[in-house]
Each structure stands twice: as structure tokens, then as C-alpha cells.
Amino acid sequence: xxxxxxxxxxxxxxxxxxxxxxxxxxxxxxxxxxxxxxxxxxxxxxxxxxxxxxxxxxxxxxxxxxxxxxxxxxxxxxxxxxxxxxxxxxxxxxxxxxxxxxxxxxxxxxxxxxxxxxxxxxxxxxxxxxxxxxxxxxxxxxxxxxxxxxxxxxxxxxxxxxxxxxxxxxxxxxxxxxxxxxxxxxxxxxxxxxxxxxxxxxxxxxxxxxxxxxxxxxxxxxxxxxxxxxxxxxxxxxxxxxxxxxxxxxxxxxxxxxxxxxxxxxxxxxxxxxxxxxxxxxxxxxxxxxxxxxxxxxxxxxxxxxxxxxxxxxxxxxxxxxxxxxxxxxxxxxxxxxxxxxxxxxxxxxxxxxxxxxxxxxxxxxxxxxxxxxxxxxxxxxxxxxxxxxxxxxxxxxxxxxxxxxxxxxxxxxxxxxxxxxxxxxxxxxxxxxxxxxxxxxxxxxxxxxxxxxxxxxxxxxxxxxxxxxxxxxxxxxxxxxxxxxxxxxxxxxxxxxxxxxxxxxxxxxxxxxxxxxxxxxxxxxxxxxxxxxxxxxxxxxxxxxxxxxxxxxxxxxxxxxxxxxxxxxxxxxxxxxxxxxxxxxxxxxxxxxxxxxxxxxxxxxxxxxxxxxxxxxxxxxxxxxxxxxxxxxxxxxxxxxxxxxxxxxxxxxxxxxxxxxxxxxxxxxxxxxxxxxxxxxxx
Ligand code: IVH
Numbered sequence: 292x293x294x295x296x297x298x299x300x301x302x303x304x305x306x307x308x309x310x311x312x313x314x315x316x317x318x319x320x321x322x323x324x325x326x327x328x329x330x331x332x333x334x335x336x337x338x339x340x341x342x343x344x345x346x347x348x349x350x351x352x353x354x355x356x357x358x359x360x361x362x363x364x365x366x367x368x369x370x371x372x373x374x375x376x377x378x379x380x381x382x383x384x385x386x387x388x389x390x391x392x393x394x395x396x397x398x399x400x401x402x403x404x405x406x407x408x409x410x411x412x413x414x415x416x417x418x419x420x421x422x423x424x425x426x427x428x429x430x431x432x433x434x435x436x437x438x439x440x441x442x443x444x445x446x447x448x449x450x451x452x453x454x455x456x457x458x459x460x461x462x463x464x465x466x467x468x469x470x471x472x473x474x475x476x477x478x479x480x481x482x483x484x485x486x487x488x489x490x491x492x493x494x495x496x497x498x499x500x501x502x503x504x505x506x507x508x509x510x511x512x513x514x515x516x517x518x519x520x521x522x523x524x525x526x527x528x529x530x531x532x533x534x535x536x537x538x539x540x541x542x543x544x545x546x547x548x549x550x551x552x553x554x555x556x557x558x559x560x561x562x563x564x565x566x567x568x569x570x571x572x573x574x575x576x577x578x579x580x581x582x583x584x585x586x587x588x589x590x591x592x593x594x595x596x597x598x599x600x601x602x603x604x605x606x607x608x609x610x611x612x613x614x615x616x617x618x619x620x621x622x623x624x625x626x627x628x629x630x631x632x633x634x635x636x637x638x639x640x641x642x643x644x645x646x647x648x649x650x651x652x653x654x655x656x657x658x659x660x661x662x663x664x665x666x667x668x669x670x671x672x673x674x675x676x677x678x679x680x681x682x683x684x685x686x687x688x689x690x691x692x693x694x695x696x697x698x699x700x701x702x703x704x705x706x707x708x709x710x711x712x713x714x715x716x717x718x719x720x721x722x723x724x725x726x727x728x729x730x731x732x733x734x735x736x737x738x739x740x741x742x743x744x745x746x747x748x749x750x751x752x753x754x755x756x757x758x759x760x761x762x763x764x765x766x767x768x769x770x771x772x773x774x775x776x777x778x779x780x781x782x783x784x785x786x787x788x789x790x791x792x793x794x795x796x797x798x799x800x801x802x803x804x805x806x807x808x809x810x811x812x813x814x815x816x817x818x819x820x821x822x823x824x825x826x827x828x829x830x831x832x833x834x835x836x837x838x839x840x841x842x843x844x845x846x847x848x849x850x851x852x853x854x855x856x857x858x859x860x861x862x863x864x865x866x867x868x869x870x871x872x873x874x875x876x877x878x879x880x881x882x883x884x885x886x887x888x889x890x891x892x893x894x895x896x897x898x899x900x901x902x903x904x905x906x907x908x909x910x911x912x913x914x915x916x917x918x919x920x921x922x923x924x925x926x927x928x929x930x931x932x933x934x935x936x937x938x939x940x941x942x943x944x945x946x947x948x949x950x951x952x953x954x955x956x957x958x959x960x961x962x963x964x965x966x967x968x969x970x971x972x973x974x975x
Contacts, residue, residue, distance in 0.1 A: 818865075
């Protein structure tokens with residue numbers, strides 16, 4: 292072929308591929324099969340390989356991912372990325388409407404229109420197009436500054452690398468949601484379980500985890516999607532309303548949600564919210580609410596913003612989705628402390644984007660309180676997290692053959708003795724397998740030890756742990772660290788290649804200096820979680836000092852002149868364990884394996900800075916951007932301390948939406964109250 296013809300063919304292929312991307316993602320009307328699409332792409336790839344000088348950055352072949360990055364650079368958003376205020380019921384929605392009507396001076400709201408859009412549970416991004424070319428993809432971060440994730444964003448086929456069409460502004464920033472469809476979420480989690488990695492808790496975590504990858508090739512392997520829902524910086528603004536904006540960006544090639552509706556009144560909005568509720572479970576992605584926006588830009592501008600939210604926008608959040616199914620059987624699973632937890636198997640039911648067959652019943656007390664029986668028709672619910680729960684039995688529909696759920700009298704895994712735990716009234720609340728050598732307990736302890744929030748050992752997930760324990764290669768924490776001495780045995784495991792084994796040995800070696808905090812957390816001592824472990828390790832500095840401490844001392848030491856937050860339950864549990872035979876043995880073994888039992892440097896200085904040193908914070912209410920855990924971690928990273936109750940010693944209260952008694956108390960005591968935004972300014 293002559294060079295000109297090659298260029299012509301390449302152009303044609305690119306146009307065709309872009310057209311089919313558009314048909315698939317923007318119009319949701321694919322015209323060709325996956326195979327046909329792949330054939331076009333592979334022809335283009337081949338031609339580009341033969342003529343590398345003809346490759347352009349916006350060619351559809353350039354979505355495969357580039358060189359891994361060292362880290363993400365921070366970018367400042369041209370316009371802040373705000374969050375949205377939430378409501379949970381009709382009254383609050385009406386109250387919002389009233390406020391708007393009033394502040395716009397509308398008689399009765401006749402001049403108002405709303406756009407209602409599904410609120411997709413994903414990760415917000417800002418995409419910047421200059422002269423139609425995608426030049427930047429950024430996370431929200433703290434709203435002012437986020438991470439540059441352009442490389443990762445480029446791998447998402449729903450995001451056009453280039454926009455085209457009449458009236459395209461020179462600078463166009465679109466905001467939207469990157470999300471993982473439910474089917475892809477299941478595929479990724481199945482894959483992770485097979486590889487022995489921890490499964491993601493929900494599609495949003497999976498999306499966030501994927502976008503954080505420094506190697507964009509990993510992102511290209513997961514099918515993330517994108518839907519646009521708002522604007523950032525624009526060099527000119529040829530639209531008068533949100534609806535118009537959505538229509539225009541769709542013309543230019545950006546996907547918007549086809550379920551979006553224009554509503555002429557708040558009653559219509561409500562109708563839409565109600566109608567949508569029953570349908571949202573059928574969608575191929577998770578939706579947790581409906582976003583309602585004032586349509587006309589002129590009115591949006593008049594309404595303006597609070598320090599945290601636009602006043603012209605509100606999110607109505609649905610209650611967790613429920614489904615109805617039949618309870619078929621209950622298995623009892625053995626936890627790391629020997630506790631037996633009932634797991635229900637039900638007739639499969641489609642709920643919030645996935646097929647559900649199992650749910651937790653928590654414990655025997657719950658089963659009795661809810662009066663759930665085998666054969667019952669039950670209501671199940673998926674809360675924010677992905678593990679479904681049995682909410683209640685529909686007793687009116689109970690058949691004659693329904694039977695009581697009986698707790699096991701022997702451990703279902705080792706056949707060992709079982710002991711009941713009772714509450715103050717003598718009612719049984721839980722059962723435990725008391726065999727110290729129960730293989731299931733060992734397995735669960737090891738899974739916990741290697742888990743993400745503890746030692747975080749790469750490649751040592753549930754599957755591999757099961758293989759290692761069943762082969763008799765690991766029967767204690769210490770054994771993990773001598774695996775490299777038995778390479779042949781490890782290699783003999785199924786699906787364990789040389790590379791995988793070497794990676795595992797290297798990962799194990801690498802965690803030896805994670806430090807005392809993570810080791811303590813990994814031991815899985817009752818009540819002693821990762822926060823307590825970190826505080827304790829930072830206070831004592833080493834296991835030897837901790838071993839010298841009395842129970843009283845652990846319970847009463849202070850940090851910066853204030854109580855540490857370690858209560859008697861934690862202190863007793865930890866002290867008892869450390870001074871038991873089993874505890875001493877574990878510590879000796881880890882020490883011998885060369886695992887550091889001193890506070891890690893990372894934990895001791897801990898921090899991004901020490902701006903908040905000596906300051907005590909309490910957090911209350913729902914914050915716009917951060918969860919409770921996240922903001923507390925942020926406080927700690929900057930050297931401050933988060934406690935749970937307001938007192939004279941509290942320096943600041945960070946208050947979010949629906950802050951109640953703590954806010955009152957802080958005001959009464961004259962404690963300074965901060966919004967999330969004001970707090971962020973302190974640490975910026
Ligand atoms: S508008 C200033 N529209 O929900 C308004 N957000 O809880 C900016 N979200 O940060 C957001 N679907 O990540 C808007 N149709 C939608 C949305 C949506 C999902 C996310 C978005 C936002 C978060 C707030």
C-alpha cells in the first residue's frame with residue numbers, strides 16, 4: 292500500500308472505532324459485536340506497528356496504558372470540586388425546595404425546573420479538554436487539589452480522547468463519575484479471590500483502588516465506565532441550563548445518563564424518585580440516590596453556594612435496597628477467635644446489581660430476636676457495603692415445615708468442643724469452638740495477620756493460606772517468615788509458579804519492618820484493633836517495654852497530657868494475651884524470625900507534618916467529603932489527636948451535617964467549631 296493509502300486506512304479505522312465507542316457508551320446502542328470491534332482495533336494496531344511514525348496520542352490504540360508512574364502529581368482544580376448536601380425523606384426535599392423558592396423570590400415555584408439524575412456510586416473526576424483533546428484527568432482530592440490520573444483515565448473507553456463538533460469551547464472541563472459496573476465488580480473480585488488477594492468491599496472501593504494504580508496497564512485491564520454530570524472551567528459558555536449542557540456535551544462525544552429527566556415541579560421530582568427506586572436494582576451499576584439540580588444556570592447563580600455545597604443541588608439518598616427470598620440453610624463459620632458465625636444460604640435473588648445467595652445472620656442472639664427459621668421467606672438488605680444481611684422473616688408466610696435454626700454442638704470444622712457465651716440475663720449470645728488447634732481458627736488468624744490493615748503481605752491471601760496450611764507448611768505466624776527455606780515445598784503447591792513463589796518470599800521479607808503497631812494489630816487479640824495497636828506501640832516504642840507494663844499502666848497512660856483512649860477492656864485483653872503461654876510463644880517466634888517489634892519510623896513521626904501537634908479534635912455529624920475514619924487519620928497524620936467526647940480539653944470540634952449534642956456542648960464550653968473546609972485549611 293502507498294503511504295497515502297495507509298494513512299487513509301488508519302484514519303478510517305480510527306473514525307470507525309470512535310464511532311462505535313460513541314454508539315456503545317454515549318448512545319447505548321452498539322451496532323457491532325465485540326469480535327467485530329476487536330477486529331477493527333487489531334487491524335489498526337497492526338498498521339500502527341508497521342508505521343510507528345503514524346501513531347497519534349489520541350488514537351484508540353493508545354488506551355492500553357503507559358509506563359508506570361513513581362507517584363501522582365497534585366493538580367489544582369481551576370474551579371473547586373464541591374460535594375452535595377444529602378436528604379433522606381420527602382419533607383427534607385420539600386424544605387430544600389421551599390428555601391429555593393423563597394430565596395429566588397418565586398411566588399410558588401412555577402418558574403423553576405429541575406433535572407433529576409441517578410446518583411452513581413463511583414469516584415468523582417474532572418476531565419479537561421483543550422481544543423477538543425483530553426489533557427487532564429484529576430481526582431477530587433480535597434476539592435481544591437487532586438491527583439493527576441490522566442494516564443489511568445485515558446484507558447477508559449467511555450472517555451473520549453478527543454471531542455468533536457460545532458461550538459466546542461477551547462477549554463472544557465467536565466465533571467463526572469468513574470464507576471465499575473456490577474458485573475465487572477464481580478469478575479474482578481472472583482479473580483482476586485483466585486489469586487489470593489483480598490476482595491474489594493464494594494464497587495466504589497474497587498473503582499478508587501483501580502484509579503490509584505500507578506501502572507495504568509492495570510487500569511486498562513478493568514472495565515471502568517464514565518458518565519458526565521457537571522461542568523468545571525469553560526472558556527465560553529454557550530448554554531443556559533444544565534439540560535442544555537448535557538445535550539451539548541453528548542453531541543461532542545461525552546456519555547451522559549440516559550435516565551436523566553427534566554421535571555417541571557418538585558412533585559414531579561418526587562414522582563421520579565419514587566418510580567426510580569423500584570427500578571434501580573435492575574441497573575447494571577450501583578445507584579444510591581437521585582441528584583436533583585435546579586436546571587437554569589441563571590437561577591443556579593442566584594442561589595450560589597454555602598461553604599461546602601451548591602444551594603441549587605441536593606442528593607436524595609435511597610435506603611438500602613431490599614429483596615425477598617427463601618432461607619434454605621445455615622452454615623456456621625469459624626472465626627479467628629473460634630466464634631461461630633451463622634451464614635445463610637438463600638434462593639438466589641438479584642439485588643443492587645448482583646446476584647445474592649448468601650447473607651450473614653450475625654449470631655444466635657440475632658437469629659432468635661428476629662425469629663428467623665429455616666424455610667422462611669426472608670427480607671434481605673444490602674447496605675453501603677456489599678455483604679447482605681437478613682433483616683427479618685415474613686412470619687405471615689411461614690410454612691408448616693419451617694424449622695428452628697440450631698447452633699452446632701461440635702465445631703463444624705474440627706469437630707472439637709463448643710462453648711456458649713451468655714449475656715447478663717443468661718441468654719446465649721454466641722458459641723465458640725474451644726479447640727486451640729482448630730485448623731479453621733488458625734487459617735482465619737493467618738488471613739487476618741496477612742490482611743491489608745495488618746501486615747499487608749502481598750500475595751498471601753485466603754487461597755494461598757489455605758494451600759499452605761493444608762500442606763502443613765504454615766501452622767503459626769512465625770512459619771510465614773521461614774517459607775523461603777522450603778522453596779521446593781512451596782513450589783509443589785498447585786498454581787504456584789516460580790515467579791509467584793519468589794514474589795511471595797520477597798513480600799514476606801518486605802513486611803518484617805512494618806513495625807510493632809501492625810504486628811500487634813495482626814495478632815488478632817480480642818478488642819485490640821489497628822488504632823489501639825498504633826497508639827500503644829507509639830507509647831511504649833518496643834515490645835520489651837510493653838511487656839514490662841502492667842495492665843493498669845496500659846489502661847491509664849496519657850498522650851500529650853490527655854487520656855490515650857485505651858480502655859480497660861483493651862488493656863485487659865492485651866495484657867492477658869501477652870503474658871499467656873501462647874502470647875509469649877508468638878512473640879518469641881516473631882522475634883526469632885527477624886520481625887521488627889519496635890515502633891516503625893513511619894508510625895512514630897507518622898506524619899505529613901506536625902501542624903496539629905498537641906491539639907485535640909472531636910468529629911461529629913456527616914462531613915461533606917471525608918468519612919469519620921478518614922478525617923481521624925488525617926488528624927493523626929498531621930500530629931493531632933482525635934477523641935470521641937467533647938470536654939474542656941478539646942481544642943476543636945469538626946462539625947458536619949446533623950451535628951447534635953456534641954455541637955451544643957462545644958458551644959457551651961466555648962470550644963472552637965470548624966467546618967471540614969476550615970479544618971482542611973489548617974492542614975493545607
Ligand atoms: S453533581 C456540585 N451529579 O456524588 C455538584 N454528582 O455525594 C457536584 N455523583 O461528588 C456533583 N452522581 O461524585 C452530581 N448525577 C450526579 C452524580 C454525582 C454521582 C457523586 C459525585 C459527587 C458525590 C456527592
